[in-house]
Amino acid sequence: MESGVESSDFNIPVPHATLRIVLTPPRESDGAAVIRGLNDPKVYMNLNGPPYPYTERDRDEWYTKVSREWKQNCAELNAIREREQASPSAGEIGTPSDWSQRPWLGGHWTSPIRHIEESETGIIEKFIGDIGVERESFLYIVDAEEKERRKAENDKLEAGDPNISWEIGFWLIPEYQGRGIMPAALQKLMAEIIIPHMNAHTVVGTHFEHNLASRKVFEKCGFSFETLVPNAVTINPAKIGGVEGQKVGVGVLKWQRNFAD
Structure with a gap:
């Protein structure tokens, strides 16, 4: 993304062996594809939030909220x-304590994932999923008060504070799952937005x-397995035929x- 572009022009190419994949802003026209995807059991049975x-x-x-966030994020990133262009050294951090000397993105960032295809009528950018980052929700903490306390402490930290704990969320429509798209998208989002x-x-x-x-996606991107918390989340009864109280473990x-990196 070049300096000064509008949020609608944002585009991050994602390297992939066989497909042309990009990360873009949310679009109102994605609505039907999003609704179909999030109502597919191969998607919703793996998600807690929607x-x-x-x-x-x-x-x-959701679109009203996220489009407003996108405009703000794009303005901040510009x-x-x-x-950084005016003062190249402004983007360099010499020690961990120097983070407070420059601005940072501090909120929720989400990017639709698109497959770009060529057709007889031109280029089609097909919505195939979504990936985002936000401050951690501590989904795996069972005690409600402890969860809220940890989240409140994390949310209060100033943008750029290295003590912030971030959380990744993603999903793909079923026909694109298992094709190596998500590890590539996550690595690119980490390299282009989350880390720098x-x-x-x-x-x-x-x-x-x-x-x-x-x-496996997380492990391919350098994440280390920490723990599996049994019975951490209650499944929405509507997803499982109205059965109440069924829980699922969370990995x-x-x-x-490492700052040396």
């Missing part, structure tokens, strides 16, 4: 890039215990940056 069933109203509310512009030193990835594919992986 409502289920996922409706047009859910999508509209300001950071302009500062959020100053991330700790990034957490979680997965439901049955979703070993997500664990936790962590990426930590």
